[in-house]
Every structure is written in C-alpha cells, then in structure tokens.
Amino acid sequence: MTENFWKDKYPVGIAAEIDADQYPNIQTVLKQSCQRFADKPAFSNLGKTLTYGELYELSGAFAAYLQNHTDLQPGDRIAVQLPNVLQYPVVVFGAMRAGLVVVNTNPLYTAREMEHQFNDSGAKALVCLANMAHLAEEVLPKTGIKHVVVTEVADMLPLLKRTLVNFVVKHVKKMVPAYNLPQAVTINQALAKGRGKPVKEASPHNGDVAVLQYTGGTTGVAKGAMLTHRNLIANMLQSKELMGSNLNEGCEIVICPLPLYHIYAFTFHCMAMMLTGNHNILITNPRDLPGTVKELGNWKFSAFVGLNTLFVALCNSEDFRKLDFSALKLTLSGGMALQLAAAERWKAVTGCAICEGYGMTETSPVVSVNPFQNIQIGTIGIPVPSTLCKVIDDAGNDLPIGERGELCVKGPQVMKGYWQRQEATDEMLDKDGWLKTGDIAVIQDDGFMRIVDRKKDMILVSGFNVYPNELEDVLVTLPGVLLCAAIGVPDEKSGEAIKVFVVVKPGESLTKEQVMEHMRANLTGYKVPRTVEFRDSLPTTNVGKILRRELRDEELKKIAAKA
Template sequence: MTEDFWADKYPSGLARTIDPDAYRNVLVALRASCTRFADRPAFSSLGKTLTYADLYRLSGYFAAWLQNNTDLKPGDRIAVQLPNLLQYPVVVFGALRAGLVVVNTNPLYTARELEHQFGDAKVRALVCLNTTAHSVAEILPRTQIQYVLISEVGDLLNPWRRFWVNAAVKYLKKKVRPYQIPQAISLRAALHQGRGQSLQDHDPDPEEVAILQYTGGTTGLAKGAMLTHRNLIANMLQCRAIMSYGLEDGREVMVAPLPLYHVYAFTLHCMVGALIGSHSLLIVDPRDLSTLIRVLHRYPFSIFVGLNTLFSNLCHRLDFQALDFSRLKATFSGGMALQQSTALEWQQITGCAISEGYGMTETSPVVAVNPFQNIQLGTIGIPVPSTDCKVIDEQGVTLALGSLGELCVRGPQVMKGYWQRPEETAQVLDAEGWIKTGDIALIQPDGYIRIVDRKKDMILVSGFNVYPNELEEVLAALPEVLHSAAIGVPDSHSGEAIKVFVVVKPGMSLTHEQVMQHMQTNLTGYKRPKYVEFRDSLPVTNVGKILRRALRNPDS
C-alpha cells in the first residue's frame, strides 16, 4: 500500500511519521533519559532497584573497564549471555558506551549453539553467569573470545542478600557446575576497577551497528540481523508514538517476564522503557509463575508485556486472579499469535484489553500494533509511524486489499542486513528497502492487518492451503484446551495430512472423539485433522512460542 493509503488510518492525535534522526544514536537518548529521570527507578530484580542515575553510573564503570583493560575497539563484538538481572542493562549500555557491538545470547543455549553464534559473530568478549560457564568453557578454545567476565546472580544486590542468593544458587540449587576458564575475571571486579578509571563515551554514527541480534532459528540456521543505532532509535520513537496513549513519562511500571536478550523484550524495556522513564520489573524465570505473581503483588504495575502462552497460563491461576489490577493500563502481546479466547479471558480477569502487535528480529522488531484507542482482536493493528506494508504473490506482484500474500515491510527500523551474508540479505531485502517477512497476511480496507500464518508452516492438503493458526484458534475455543499446535505430516493420499497436538487444562478431561467432533463442526473437510495427539506439554522457544518445527522433526 502507498503512504497515501495509510494517511487517514491513524487515530486522531497519532502522527503518521516520526523523525528517526531525532537522536544521533542510542547513547544520546540514554543520556537524556538518565538525566531527566535520574532519581526514578529504572530496573528492579530480586528485591533491588537501580535508578536511572545508578544505571548510568554503573554502565560507565563497565565501559571504562573495557576501554582501559582490554584492546577491544569500537565495532568489536561482545556477547551478553545473561537472564533478566540488573547486570543485563548495566552491561549492555556499558558495552555500547565503549563502542562495542552487543551480541545478545540465550543463557539456555547448548555448547553447540554457543559455538555457532560466537564463531559466526567473531565474538571477542563475553559476559555470562557462573551457572552457564561450564558450557562456555567447553567451546572457548574453538572461538576468538579473549575476554570472559563471570557474573553471579546476586552481583548487584546488597551485601548480605548477595551472599545468601549466591550461596543458594551454588549450594542449595546446585546450579553452578565445575568449569575452568583461566582468563576469566568477575564482573564485580571489573566494575570496581572501572570505577576509578577514565571513560571516553563513544559517539557512534547513526548507521553503525549497535546490536547483532540473531534470529530464533525456527526456520533454519540462526543469522545475525545487523540493527543500527538509527534502526533502534526509529523503533523506540515508533513504539512510543503508537503505544503511549494514556501513559505518563516517568510514572509507568512495566512487568518484564520475557527475556531481555530477545529483541521484543529488549526493545520494549531497554529502549522504549528507557525513553519514557518507566520502571521495569525484571523476572528472572517467567516459567516460575508463583514467583512472578509474588512480584506482581509487591508492585503497582501499570504495563504488562507478554505473549499468548504466558497470558493463558496466568489466567488459570487463582493467585493471579486475586491480584489488584486497578493500575493496569496496557497489556502488549507479541512473539506469537494471540488467540481471541485468551484475550477475552485476560480482559475479563484484569479489566485491561490486550494490544496485539507484530514484528520480527529484522525490523528491530516492531512493525504494527493495535492502538489503544481502537483495538481489533484478531489483527496485529496498523503499521507503526513511518512504516509501509504490502502483500505480494509468489512472483512479487503487489496484491489488492483483502488478498492473501506474503507481508512485506519498509521503514527506518528495517535492519542493515544479515551479518556477513549478502546473498541471504538479497533474498529478503530489495533495493527499495522492502523486506519479505515470510508471513502470510491480508490488509483490510481500514488499514488493519491480519496475519494468517508463517509461510513455511502452511499445510498443503490435496492442493488446498491450510493455516495452523486457524486450526489452533478453533481448538482454543474448547474450554478444556490449554495449549495446542497443528502441523502437516506426510500422507500418500493427500500429500500432507493434519495432525494436532493438545494439552488439556489441569483437572479437566478431553477425548479424541470430542476434539474431532469440534473440528468437524467448525471446519470444512480438508481443514480437519487426521490425527490427534494429547501431550502434557509442547516444545517452546525461550520466550514461550510453540515450536511447530520441533513437532514436525522431533529429532532435529
């Protein structure tokens, strides 16, 4: 669609464009926020809170240590392999202030996955927890990593609490396995040393790469998306514009259960959150719902950032239903399709509608969001300001409104390209700046966009396209279903047959016959499953997105 098409699709007061050059780089924006909101809380974790002034001071210590005690130069890559702890924003902002490129790394990665990412990115420095150091030690000799900083969970807590938390992790939970990394130093030692050293804040060009964000690898080998300072600034301002209705700078408390090393949470909490001076509650392990709910009891939270599986799991807990939701103004959903039954249940319990959005690693990541003023369930909303979208057919021809095709996106948040992969970059990003998303979508006449499914997840039954999202939405309407997934399996008669996996809610029962009857009632013949498998759980990514690929290829 052309820019003219989108011009009148925005709620009153919401600008169609932003200025991606409003800040020269992320560090200028960070400095401005840390000055403006100096005394306001920035991040809390495990009972300790850092103010914006604390964040700037501590990140400065780390940047100074990097500049004075290593030969790392601007543009060198540093991997940050930390969960949602106070150390994460300190290390990331410190690395950026020293001019390094941050490579976000999942702490749950296996040695094989670490070796691929570290080798591909040519990482020279690493910050990790002592709980994952054994995996690092295994592959370190096969990488270019020279500097390793080891952190402990309680590093930034007050002394007595630090002692007890670290002791519990090591001796009670036994999460620290033996490792040998002779060159490693502790993160606390580096911060202490950097405190007395000089710092020359880097002033990167807007087009310099700030983050090397690896794709989830759900469709193949993970690739590093080069996100520049201008990309991140653009998405910060785009999100602020479309999400800020009714929100107050310096006053909001954001729940951060999703891992910050994932681009969705990174952008909302470390980029947008810092821009508006919000207070992010860092949840170390979102799978520990009891601890998450205890944190929510303690703080008057006003923004919740999550995804469908987390919302669904929380809604079925009585201790969550008993929380005080009077301050909750906004709930954002991304990372996977939001099911309408989950959205309605959440709104009934919390009194707050869910605003579903859409993005991808390659777009920093936010592309579209449902504005609070007019949420349409079942859609991903409208493009964020300064963003254009269109759908194309297999030949690349732009399709009319209401037609199904591959969604393409153009805007200042679109990545520079894939790290050292020009051929793969050219396959998805054209000379005019349009990036192919790999998602099947349609654009409605009112400008709202519907994602039908992943192009690679589409099931072909006797020549008919079947989209798993539709089947999972129908399954979700069964009151007994907690989670579900649909895939295609080889079939000699129809090419592919549909198989669905179902997780039943605790204390409830569901039979194969009931599932088949429900699907027969609600779906035409070729969309009905041939196989039903009940499971206790489904494989998910680190952010809780169901991995259909793992169901199709359990040995991969």
Template sequence: MTEHYWKDKYPAGVPAEINADAFPNIQAVLKESCQRFANKPAFSNLGKTLTYGELYELSGRFAAWLQQHTDLQPGDRIAVQLPNVLQYPVVVFGAMRAGLIVVNTNPLYTAREMEHQFNDAGAKALVCLANMAHLAEEVLPKTGVKHVIITEVGDMLPPLKRLIVNAVVKHVKKMVPAYRLPQAVKLTDALAKGKGVPVREANPGNSEIAVLQYTGGTTGVAKGAMLTHRNLVANMLQCKALMGANLGEGCEVVIAPLPLYHIYAFTVHCMMLMLTGNHNVLITNPRDLPAMIKDLGNYKFTGFIGLNTLFVALCNNEDFRRLDFSSLKLTLSGGMALQLAAAERWKEVTGCAICEGYGMTETSPVVSVNPVQNIQVGTIGIPLPSTQCRVIDDEGKVLPFGERGELCVKGPQVMKGYWQREEATREVMDAEGWLRTGDVAIIQDDGYMRIVDRKKDMILVSGFNVYPNELEDVLATLPGVLQCAAIGVPDERSGETIKMFVVVKPGASLTKEQVLKHMHDNVTGYKRPKLVEFRDSLPTTNVGKILRRELRDEELKKLASA
C-alpha cells in the same frame, strides 16, 4: 497502496511519521534519559531497584573497565548471555558506551548453539551467568573469545543479600555446575576497577551496527540481523508514538517477564520505556509462576508486556486472579499469535484489553500494533508511523486490500542486512528496502492487518522461532537416522509443539527415547521435540525434497477427526 495510505488511520494525536534521526545513537538516548530521570527507578529485580542515575554510573564503570583493562576496540563484538537481571542493562549499555557491538545470546543455548553464534559473530568477549560458565568452558577453546566476564544472579544486590542469594543458587538449588575458567573476571571486580575512571564515550554514526540479533531469518541456520543505532532508535520512537500514547513519563511501572535478550523486550523495555523514564520490573524466571506472582504483588503495575502462553498460564492461576489490577492500563502482546480465548480471559481477569502487535527480528522488531484506543482482536493492528506495508503474490505483484499474500515491510526499523551473508540478505530484501517477511497476511480496508499463514516452514514455540532445517541437521547426526523431518503441530499452551518424523536406516534400530535424548543434548529447551513418529518413508518431491507441508496437513487432519 501508497506510503501515505495509513495517515488517516491513526488515532488522534498519533503522528503518521517520526523523525528517525532525532537521536544520533543509542548512547544519546541513554544519556538524556539518565540525566532527565536520574532519581526515577529504571529497573527492579529481586527486591533491588536501580535508578536511571545509578544505571548510568554503573554502565560507565563497565565501559571504563572495558577500555582500561581489555584490548577491545570500538566495533568489536561482545556476547551477552544473561537472563532478566539488573546486570543486563548495566552490561549492555556499558558495552555500547565503549563502542562495542552487542551480540544478544540466549542463556539456555547448548554448547553447539553457543559455538555457532560466537564464531559467526566473531565475538571477542563474553559476559555470562555463572550458571552457564561450564558450557562457556567447553565452547571457548573453539572460538575467538578472549575476554570472559562472569556474574552471579545476586551480584547487584546489597552485600549480605548478595551473599545469601548467590549461596542459595549455588549450594542449595545446585544451579551452578562446576567450571574452570582461570582467565575469567568477576563482573563485581570489573565494576569496582571502573569506579571513578573516566569513559571515552563512543559516538557511533546512526548507520553503524548497535546489536547483532540472531535469528533463523526465513530458513536455515541462525543468522545475525544487523540492527543499527538508527533502526533501534526509530523503532523506539515509532513504538512510543503508537503504543505509548497513554503512558506518562517517569510514573509507569511495567512488568518485564519476556527476556531482554529477545529483541521485542529489548526495544520496549530498554529503549521505549527508558526514553520515557519509566520503571521496568524484571522477572528472571517467568516459568516460576508462584515467585513471579508474589513479585507482582509488590507493585501497583500499570503495564504488562507478555505473550499468549504467559497470559493463559497466569489467568489459570488463582493467586494471580486475586492481584490488584486497578492501575493496569496497557497490556502488549507479541512474539506469537494471540488467541481470542486468551485475550477475552485476560480482559475478564484484569479489566485491561490486550494490544496485539507483530514484528520480527529483522524489523527491530515491531512492524504493527493495535492502538490502545481502538483494538481489533484477531488482527495485528496498523503499521507503526513511518512504516509501509503491502502484500505480494508469488510473482512479486502487489495485491489489493482483502487479498492474501506475502507481507512486505519498509521503514527505518528494517535491518541493514544479515551479518556477512549478502546472498541471504538479497533473498529477503530488495534494492528499495522492502523486506519479505515470509508471513501470509491480509490488509483490510480499514488498514488493520491479519496474519493468516506462514509461507515458510518455521515453527513458533511460545514466541520463539524454531527452524526445521536446524533440527533435522542435528537429528541427522544420530547414528541410524536415514531421513527425518520436523514440523509444528498446534498446541494449546505453546502455540505449536515440535514433532519429528524419522526413517531408520536398514538394519539399524532406534527408540523414541534415543531420539529425544539426542535432541535434548544438542538444542535448547524450546527447540526440543515432544513428539516422535517412525515411518518407512517420508513424502518427497520428484527431486527428493521432503514435503513438510504434507506431513503438517496429515497431522491437522488427524486433529480434526479426533
């Protein structure tokens, strides 16, 4: 399987290689796009649109404020804990222009998860929504975070609408718990102070880290994947070459319901679609289907980026089915396996086939995708240009086409390594730059690939990685727990749902409700188990390691016989 194998597998007009050094860094991409498409819409949310020119001006204000009013230096880490609002691209690109490393943080994280990530990254600053500020108040004394910038949902809207939206969120919907952070600065004040102040534009080398993107990797506690400017620029160019073949420049309207803090949405919306000067419609809360569908009705959208769970929910909604899909020409799916029934239903409802892809945080994230010109449902498509893939057996021997083995990836999008975890990096990357994905795949003779299993025990809930070790560590702190194990069981809505098995200490007593409350208090929503089963013992190896696979197999047998 040579690096040139896929050269004749690409559709006409798609190059087999890209120039990963076409831009020196992300700042250069931003500047070029914002100058070239200055008057074109870049991002819309809550009825307000920012042009590329406005994005550059506002991100410059934030960069100037960081440089003039904080002691932050290039290379320092800034945690950004925001949902899909206009503030996100302003803050992220502003931080980068000041030379900071962005640490994307899930707004739904619990205090425990925030504390781990901020300390592991060595974050010195935090930008968060007022809705999460009460958790920041609890966590920050245990971290090295010195600077806190707080924003409210409506802060980028015109003054009157801003006042109304923020008041409704705070006083009517009661979505902003009380907090006290006297050192915090309002983002609106920071932007006002940065207005008209020149920026000392950072110019990092392409091998320097742009983003610390946290993931469980293949096992265990969350680790920061070091994604360099070259990694992200390369993946942007690779995606444009293969995914964007039928997208124009400055004329597409693409719906963005997936969170930008997730690397898949970040690379597609903030990188690839920025490069092409296209318009991203940010959906702040895709779980609120009626509000989302009402928003969609305002646009003749040409692209939609989603995942299986969302496709199913939308197609089951009568109002969604009544929308005008006549302009829709590209639908991309990633983050979790696309089910055949969901793909067929989406095409039936919208008239647009779904291009499924595959990736992971460690690959910035896209590895492969189905070209829109030749979709094979049930596969993850072909590797992006300049990407090599192979499958290996347990001894590391490269296997021929058609045989199943662990998928390995090599290309300019593969991370630099895990932040301050050399041993963990060596476990997944070899000296030649091959990354072991932990997924079992088959490479077909035509170059298309299929994922058939997961080598590791990771659970995938609605596109989010959940690692059993973390859940078991959390549950083990509940008094009365002797042993516990977490597995994923098939679920029609979310792909998998989490089930916890619990062995109670002799003499102790526990209820399902106590277990669920403990998990609810300590892990974010998608990591919370829905199912709990108490047992007298759990299957283990002769050295006492719990055999999760046996538990999974038992559950699958139960489902098969049900």
C-alpha cells in the same frame, strides 16, 4: 500500496511519521534519559532497584573497565549471555558506551549453539551468568573470545543478600555446575576496576551496527540481523508514538517477564521505556509461575508486556487472578499469534484489553500494533509510524487490499542486513528496501492487518491451503485445552494431512473423539485433523513461541524410521 493509504489510518493524536534521525546514536538517548530521570527507578530485580542515575554510573564503570583493562576496540563484538537481572542493562549500555557491538545470546543455549553464534559473530568478549559458565569453558577454546566476565544472579544486590542468594542458588538449588575459567573476572571486579575512571564515550554514526540480534531459528539456521543505532532508535520512537498518551513519563511500572536478550523486550524495556523514564520490573524466570505471581503482587503495575502462552498460564493461576489490577492500563502481546480465547480471558481477569502487535528480529522488531484507542482482536493492528506494508503474490506482484499474500515491510526499523550473509540478505531485502516477512497476511480497508500464517507453516491438503493458526484458534476454544499446535504431515492421498498436538489443562481430561467432534463442528471437512496426539508439553522457544518445525521434524523422523 501507496504511502497515502496509511496516512489517514492513525487515531487522533498519533503522528504518521517519526524522525528516525532525532538522535545520533543510542548513547545520546541513554545520557539524556539518565540525566533527565536521574532519581527515577529504572530497573528492579530480586528486591533491588537501580535508578537511571545509578544505571549511568554503573554502565560508565563497565565501559571504563573495557577501555582500560582489555584490548577491545570500537566495533568489536561482545556476547552478552544473561537472563533478566540488573547486570544486563549495566553491561549492555556499558559495552555500547565503549563502542562495542552487543551480541545478545540466549542463556539457555547449548554448547553447540553458543559455539555457532560466537564464531559467526566473531565475538571477542563474553559476559555470562555463572550458571552456564561450564558451557563457556567447553566452548571458548573453539572461539576467538579472549575476555570473559562472569556474574552470579544476585551480584548487584547488597552484600548480605547477595551472599545469601548466591549461596542458595549455587549450593542448595545446585544451579551452578562447576567450571574453571582462570582468565575470567567477576562483574564486581570489573566494576571496581572501572569505577572512577574516565570514559571515552563512543560516538558511532546512526548507520553503524549497535546490536547483532540472532534470529530465533524457527525457520532454519540462526542468522545475525544487523540492527543499527538508527534502526533501534526509530523503533523506540515508533513504539512510543503508538502508545500515545496512555503511558506517562516517569510514572509507570512496567512488568518485564520476557527476556531482555530477545529483541521484543530489548526494544520496549531498554529503549522505549528508557526514553520515557519508566520503571521496569525484571522477572528473571517467568517459567517459575508461583514466583512470578508473587513478584507481581509486590507492585501496582500499570503495563504488562507478554505473549499468548504466558497470558494463558497466568490466567490459569488462582493466585494471579487474586492480584490487584486496578492500575493496569496497557497490555502488549507479540512474539506469536494471540488467540481469541486468551485475549478474552485476560480481559475478563484483569479488566485490561490486550493490544496485539507484530514484528520480527529483522525489523527491530515492531512492525505494527493495535492502538489502545481502537483494538481489533484478531488483527495485528496498523503499521507503526513511518512504516509501509504491502502484500505480494508468489511472483512478487503487489496485491490489492483484501487479498491474501506475503507481507512485506519498509521503514527505518528494517535491518541493515544479515551479518556476513549477503545471499540471505538479498533473499529477504530487495533493492528498494522492502523486506519479505515470510508471513501470509491480509490488509483490510481500514488499514488493520491480519496474519493468516507463516508461509512455510501452511498446510496443503488436496490442493487447499490450510493455515495452522486457524485450526489452533478453534481448538483452543474446546474446554480442557491448555496448549495446542497443528502441522502438516506427508500423506499419499492428499499430499499432506493435518495432525494436531494437545496439552490438556491440569485436572481435566479429553479424548480424541471429543477433539475431532469439536473440530468437525467448527471447520470445513478438509481442515479437520486426521490425527490427534496428547502431550504433557510442546516444544517452545525461550519466549514461549511454539516450535511447529520441531514437531514436523519429529514426524518426518518417525516416517523415515518406518520406511
């Protein structure tokens, strides 16, 4: 796939290239934006808003605390285990200003997962929410972490509201199990100790690692992707360029329901929106659908960043459908395949079409997106500027346009490699900088791309390739289906047989016969599932991506138990 193929695929007004070396590091972007947009709102949560000026002041106080009250040195790793609260950007940017490498950590991790990530990354410090401090207490003696900062959910709010909200969370909702971390300081103690002290601003090179972002683990053991300052700055500029003139600087209200510790939300809200001086509304718990809808009702939002399962859940909410969407002009989808039914429903409810994109932890994360000027539902759009894509066969040979093969990506957003895992890096990245995504794709003549499925999720039925996304896209069009997943299970006759899992919408009912009839009516014989299982829920990652691997593992255990 030549570079020239992509150059004429961009809509008018969108450049085919960005300058990935425009800024030396993230600290420079932060400083310029916080000075330029000092009085503009940056982040809001729980009724409190931080301006860009306040963000810079508070992150400076945290940086000064780290430099003056710990022995942490530039390059040391700090694990940040926070949901979407105001503390997150303060801590992350403060840590970066002190020269530390941020290790984004899922707040819902189990003790086992925390121990693995802290030890694998070599983290020396931890900032965590009080809600999971009891797990930190259990894990820390087995790790190299020496410095701990604990925060409660409302710690950035004014005193009266902070006291009330934290009391309710701890004593009424009982969401903070007892813990004992005598070495820990609170976030407000840390900020008080650092406030007013000078910051020795770190000045890392753009090739230095800024963030260790651990893979979601949907395909195996979680590995730390080394994302450099240049990687993240490049993806920030690429995302901004593809949004074109649709979002205005310093004017937009952007809903952030996806967790900032996830690279999709981090790059968009903490990087691209920071560069443009826009206002991010942090949703702490999007699984609390009534609470989320209530918060949305407080804002005349102009952009929404989500993923398929969230779009489905919101559109099924009567209160959501009553909201004012008159200002909404951009909806972005990523993290998992966007199903046609969800896209059509969102457009019908909100009046705003969804721009589906595609990315990976290893690409900081955005590889491609549908430009808002030309949306093709069912595709992942075109590569972001300065990005090349190609598809290859199993032998590694390049395939022509229109052929189905493994998608490979090359660009300034591609990670440096996996932290301390050279063998895994070599499997993923070749010497020319091409990254194998593990996804099966087709590149169309017009440059738009379609993901057929994950390579490892493909089902082989009597020699025929069957792609779960296709089955799920068909199944979700059956009235009454809320969520679904398709997997392959071992079968003596056909090698693999198809099994589908279905979650039925509340108040509705479906039978196996109805599911099978619908599938038979829409799919060729070998694609029709052999088995249907109804469930109340499906296993998902914390950003709502359905974990087919867990379903497969459950089926294999059942088979082993019968043997």
